[in-house]
Amino acid sequence: MHLYPIKFVPIPKETIWGGNKLESLLSKDFPTNKKIGESWEISGVKDNISLVANGHLKGESLNKLIDKFGSRLLGHKLYEKFGNEFPLLIKFIDADDALSIQVHPDDKLAKKRHNSFGKTEMWYVIDAEKDANLIVGFNQRVDQKLYQQKLKEGNLEDILNTEQVKNGSCYFIPAGRVHAIGKGILLAEIQQNSDITYRMYDWNRVDQQGKSRELHTEMAVDAIDYSLEEEYATPYTSEINKTTSLAQCDYFTTNHLVFDLEIMRDYSLLDSFIIYICLEGEFEICYNNLDRTLVKKGESFLIPAELNNLSLKPKTQASCLEVYI
Structure with missing residues (x-):
């Protein structure tokens, strides 16, 4: 199946x-x-x-x-x-x-x-x-x-x-x-x-x-962890059509993607499911060469680990969080 x-x-x-x-x-x-x-x-x-x-x-x-x-x-x-x-x-x-x-x-x-x-x-x-x-x-x-x-x-x-x-x-x-x-x-x-x-x-x-x-x-x-940190917010700068790292820990990795062009995602070395959380705009997930799924703002999708070569095609500019372990 x-x-x-x-x-x-x-x-x-x-x-x-x-x-x-x-x-x-x-x-x-x-x-x-x-x-x-x-x-x-x-x-x-x-x-x-x-x-x-x-x-x-x-x-x-x-x-x-x-x-x-x-x-x-x-x-x-x-x-x-x-x-x-x-x-x-x-x-x-x-x-x-x-x-x-x-x-x-x-x-x-x-x-x-x-x-x-x-x-x-x-x-x-x-x-x-x-x-x-x-x-x-x-x-x-x-x-x-x-x-x-x-x-x-x-x-x-x-x-x-x-x-x-x-x-x-x-x-x-x-x-x-x-x-x-x-x-x-x-x-x-x-x-x-x-x-x-x-x-x-x-x-x-x-x-x-x-x-x-x-x-x-x-x-x-x-x-409670009583220690004091110098900075609590995560500093980052997003670049269009590039992946920006937001968090990396034993439990999850989260990246930010802002894109207005089709971007290819190769997860073949990852051995993990992927989650996309759409923050702005709409984009299509293209997989198996022909199949495509539309993702809209406010939607979250779980990408099975075996679908490890995808392309993301924005309808206009889109942004999402990309999560995996």
Whole structure:
């Protein structure tokens, strides 16, 4: 049975801080009367397994695809390592209000506490309102004692690093780094296959029933990396019709592509699936010499590992994130 670029049915997540930009800017067909904060584009997370939206495999779950096609889909080394657990989670996030200040455990702690992968992730800002900002890391040298003191006093923000962002801002968030997406930001998130978040502070918010969300302040203490970084944003300059590297780690590699000409992509030495996340414009993925698949802004496609020679043909200028392991 032949494989092709696979699109999945987006999974909407209603949140206390969500908005409507997933519908208005990324053309998601979500309920407009609900605060949809996240669109899970490609997910192997338990109880949130993506279903195929296109082609002859329509309706199949991602896990079934891996069972059926194994290394043809994932690549040999990844299939050996992960079996039928898809290693990444791809999301769009629309923050109409600030998210909680939070941290994710690393692999070791997540395995011990939750029998799960840890959560290293990255953000690419698609749209930022004027003066939008986010929290990432600390703004001074911090130890556990100072952190707990500030948390107790309700002055956690004093020691946190706040950054103003614009369209195209990029951040790599290793497990252990404290962070929070601010109000007015729409972004793409690439992360390990994990849904473990420790909330440290949630702005004293309550839901419609007057309840505050659960905090995990005790669990967070051991998960936090207290080190201070010189720079938290990823500096890069995109060149048209060239590949720009945004992130490289054990868990994923992410590149940025801006192109107005056909570009050839040879993945024959990679032994990994590829994911394209379209940020602007439209382009065709051409494969097997004749076949082609159209990708539009706001769509994410999984390219099976065996389709290792492709060309991307833009309709006009297009930009996308290219993700693989």
